[in-house]
Amino acid sequence: MTAKQKTPTIIQHKSFPRFDLGQRWEHLLLILSGLVLLLTGLPQKYPSLAISQDILSTPEQVNLIRQVHHIAALVLTLELLYHLGRAIVLLVRRKLPGDMLPTWQDVLDAWQMLQYLLFLRKDKPRFGKYNFEQKVTYWFLFFGFGIMTFTGFIIWFPVQVTQVLPGGVVPAAKLAHSTESIVAAIFILVWHIYHVHFERLNLSMFTGRLSEEEMQAYHAKEYERLTGKKNQPGEKS
Numbered sequence: 001m002t003a004k005q006k007t008p009t010i011i012q013h014k015s016f017p018r019f020d021l022g023q024r025w026e027h028l029l030l031i032l033s034g035l036v037l038l039l040t041g042l043p044q045k046y047p048s049l050a051i052s053q054d055i056l057s058t059p060e061q062v063n064l065i066r067q068v069h070h071i072a073a074l075v076l077t078l079e080l081l082y083h084l085g086r087a088i089v090l091l092v093r094r095k096l097p098g099d100m101l102p103t104w105q106d107v108l109d110a111w112q113m114l115q116y117l118l119f120l121r122k123d124k125p126r127f128g129k130y131n132f133e134q135k136v137t138y139w140f141l142f143f144g145f146g147i148m149t150f151t152g153f154i155i156w157f158p159v160q161v162t163q164v165l166p167g168g169v170v171p172a173a174k175l176a177h178s179t180e181s182i183v184a185a186i187f188i189l190v191w192h193i194y195h196v197h198f199e200r201l202n203l204s205m206f207t208g209r210l211s212e213e214e215m216q217a218y219h220a221k222e223y224e225r226l227t228g229k230k231n232q233p234g235e236k237s
């Protein structure tokens, strides 16, 4: 066998950066803190369930569960402050990318996607870096977790808060906190997990990258912007 024959054929699969390490760490912190908060919050919301009674069987255990909830709450709060702080610094330096901001094009894309799903249109709309569904995810969870944090601090420090605000804010905050926890959990489990796991297996938040095929299929406009190449006719977008 000649040297030429021995060389294995290497097919180079091009990939594109999507999330940097910092964004992936932020996402991991959101998953971990969100999960702990949900698991320690739900037994308090539904104390009469058998499983909740096991978890909250002694005053010490109730205390422990609440302390774990508070620690995870601080982790989430720090993460949100970091996220906001970084965005403000980038904004001041005029380096904040506007990819996640909603635009009129998102409304048109959503409308065209609806038409496509109803068989009223042949092709899917073509997306840039983030499509309308990904923007909905971001902003829904941005405000959802914001509400959780704001109301969480009110029910955590009721005495201090009611020195400044009327007493009614504490039960109102508790109701909002409790209800929003279920809304956020359903949103993540049904909407977000469906889109990143079942609609197609998207691992970009863990690997940081998207393959060329994924870019062409799901972010055609961004692919064209980065490469200057046009998508082949018939390719998904």
Ligand code: HEM
Binding pocket: 033, 034, 037, 038, 040, 041, 042, 044, 045, 065, 066, 067, 069, 070, 073, 074, 076, 077, 148, 149, 150, 151, 152, 153, 155, 156, 174, 177, 178, 181, 184
């Ligand atoms: C994903 C985020 C969060 C979820 C899913 C969550 C969930 C819950 C749930 C279900 C309850 C029980 C409510 C009830 O009894 O009806 C609760 C209570 C509570 N949460 Fe959260 N929470 C979250 C974030 C936070 C944050 C960020 C804070 C504080 C800054 C916080 C502070 C509290 C406090 C003080 C209570 C009252 C019981 C206790 O002292 O532990 N939570 N939470």
Ligand code: HEM
Binding pocket: 027, 030, 031, 032, 034, 035, 133, 134, 135, 137, 138, 141, 188, 192, 193, 196, 197, 202, 203, 204, 205, 206
């Ligand atoms: C508390 C839980 C979670 C929160 C708050 C959260 C939040 C977010 C946000 C705001 C985005 C950016 C918007 C988007 O691209 O859709 C995102 C993207 C993503 N998430 Fe999550 N997520 C959570 C759980 C998960 C879980 C459990 C998985 C894995 C099964 C996951 C996988 C992904 C992936 C793959 C993306 C990138 C999608 C893309 O290509 O843009 N997330 N997540």
